[in-house]
Amino acid sequence: MHTIAVIGAGKIGELVLSGLLRSGWPVEKLLVTARRPERAKELTERYGIRVVDNLAAVSEADVLAVAVKPQDAGALLDEIGTKIPTDKLIVSLCAGLPTSFFTLRLPEGTPVVRVMTNTPALVDEAMTAISAGPHATGAHLAIVEEMFTPLGATIRVPESQQDAVTALSGSGPAYFYLLVEAMIDAGILLGLPRQVAHELIVQTAIGSAVMLRDSGEHPVKLREQVTSPAGTTISAIRELENHGVRAALLSALEAARDRAREIASQSG
Template structure:
């Protein structure tokens, strides 16, 4: 699907680099099929040296060369980025945005009429090729455009297709979710220290436990509640710990966290 296509990145920050790395490691494209822009010379040099891809200063040059454009600038820089590429974008190109809170309508209003736009909400674990992304297609995007986006984001993790109205919820859950899990790992580590473990030992056990539990959910296909019950034997240690978590309201607090982040994403989208 990506054979013979040039993929251009407008912005070469962490997310763009993760996607470049994922595409190359999955052998979906070769380095000469990628071009990336960035206003910072040092960053352009880093990307070129690490991945042997062409780098340029102006997004306009990316727009002229690439048939798939990935908008990977910060939300506050999107206006300027769109202005820079508008003259080099037409209805033959696929435009994919990974900027949080920037709607398809916002992008469409600043590019020529009929441009094919896909909006995506990836998350930080894409940096280690274990991300989760929600993607939604714009009015003029085709089924092939959506498939292109799915292939690209599958190179850095898992992908789900949703309606754009649900991307705020994706942001609240998987976009912000890594921070909740980091906090959980930190708390588990502190707990291990409290009961006598060395901090490095507790940290390793906590992080690996979270990783292993997530793999069990993804690879077994079983409901998390069912897996939980396989660990919690009658009158044992696990059920005692689960009781403490339920008594402390962990489940409700996590739900409230996702709701709060979702609401904030909606607010940012209305700015």
């Protein structure tokens, strides 16, 4: 089993770290780096994990999962890039950064795999998209799938699609939370207690998601099963269409994709 070092112990780094531990990855095969001593102490106490500096991570780990903020990735690679042997696998979790950002700053031939996961990894229901850089092989992708499959579903996509993935599933949980929040507020407006509205909407969301996943039906067909002629549902859908909800979602996802591209261009 490979030794993995998570470089950068922010939200995404800890999400990956905790998921690996839940999946049964041996704690002695995991390392983490943290800039702040108090953060290092917190991680050690919470997970029993060994916290090392970046150069020790490079020396000891087979896989380096880079989970720093995109704007910090350049400084990190300035520190460790030339010291990384080409037999190490670099797994980038830096939203918006292409694999070329890394290959330009690493020794020639170093394999890089770009990953976009999302926060449902905390409950082992993530959607993780994986893309190979120019030197990454099928074997490297298999290692990354081994890391992330216990956290939910994985899919391989061409790197050219990663900005769209970021907009759709990377940021996707926030869209659903916003929708649920609005529906709970609507329930309160309609006279329901907040807790009742919360339970109704959350379970409805869970049930609908499971039906989408397990039935194999197109969402249009599932929606039509709920939509009776001249009924309550079609009246609600008409109002959603009148307010441009579909168009707003299209614009929102385009904006998220464009921001991902901006992050890449700003990082050089």
